[in-house]
Amino acid sequence: MLTIASTRPSPYTFTPATTALLVIDMQRDFLEPGGFGESLGNDVGQLRRTIAPLAALLAAARAAGLTVVHTREGHLPDLSDCPPAKLHRGAPSRRIGDPGPKGRILIRGEYGHDIIDELAPLPGEPVIDKPGKGAFHATELSDLLTERKIQSLLVTGVTTEVCVHTTVREANDRGYECLVLADCVGSYFPEFHRVGLDMIAAQGGIFGWVAESTDVLAVLPTTPVTQPSS
Ligand code: C5J
Numbered sequence: 001m002l003t004i005a006s007t008r009p010s011p012y013t014f015t016p017a018t019t020a021l022l023v024i025d026m027q028r029d030f031l032e033p034g035g036f037g038e039s040l041g042n043d044v045g046q047l048r049r050t051i052a053p054l055a056a057l058l059a060a061a062r063a064a065g066l067t068v069v070h071t072r073e074g075h076l077p078d079l080s081d082c083p084p085a086k087l088h089r090g091a092p093s094r095r096i097g098d099p100g101p102k103g104r105i106l107i108r109g110e111y112g113h114d115i116i117d118e119l120a121p122l123p124g125e126p127v128i129d130k131p132g133k134g135a136f137h138a139t140e141l142s143d144l145l146t147e148r149k150i151q152s153l154l155v156t157g158v159t160t161e162v163c164v165h166t167t168v169r170e171a172n173d174r175g176y177e178c179l180v181l182a183d184c185v186g187s188y189f190p191e192f193h194r195v196g197l198d199m200i201a202a203q204g205g206i207f208g209w210v211a212e213s214t215d216v217l218a219v220l221p222t223t224p225v226t227q228p229s230s
Pocket of ligand 1: 024025030073158159160162163164
């Protein structure tokens with residue numbers, strides 16, 4: 001059992017063998033020019049500061065033998081899993097499914113839908129394709145975490161107030177202890193990022209805990225932990 005004393009709002013305790021690193025939606029469509037994020041008028045540069053610390057945390061998590069789970073937000077080519085409310089809301093320059101410089105926007109199998117090269121999943125690491133903002137909605141994530149006896153989640157990815165927040169709320173309701181790494185989550189809106197993190201740690205940690213990735217790096221073992229037998 002490991003404890004990080006500097007987490008907000010209180011120390012965070014976790015067991016590496018029952019902890020997963022969750023990497024949410026680090027996709028070209030959100031992080032690179034020409035994707036869905038930019039089509040909504042956002043500055044993708046705001047998200048790119050997460051890449052270097054997240055790459056370091058990912059390497060450390062792999063070395064420690066943690067379960068690593070990646071997610072991708074996106075839809076089937078015929079958009080049958082995309083509710084009209086999601087498709088038609090907002091005024092993007094390109095809608096989900098429209099052709100873009102990296103293929104059809106947020107469509108599974110397209111180049112832009114995939115995870116950025118810097119954080120590419122290793123063979124065998126689960127990649128959860130999700131049609132919604134939350135990683136539990138209409139996916140196999142819950143079964144996967146149960147099978148692996150996961151109790152704690154180190155949460156990273158984009159964007160802080162949308163898919164990260166929705167997933168942390170879903171996970172908290174399911175009983176997972178979520179530690180959100182502030183430098184490894186990002187928003188197009190710095191104010192939403194700051195307030196989003198405050199909301200997680202407020203009221204005694206109403207949704208979870210918040211820390212920096214260096215706090216985790218300081219305690220993670222450098223050799224693989226043994227996973228619980230199923
Ligand atoms: C958004 C996400 N912001 N991954 N998706 O539409 O947060």
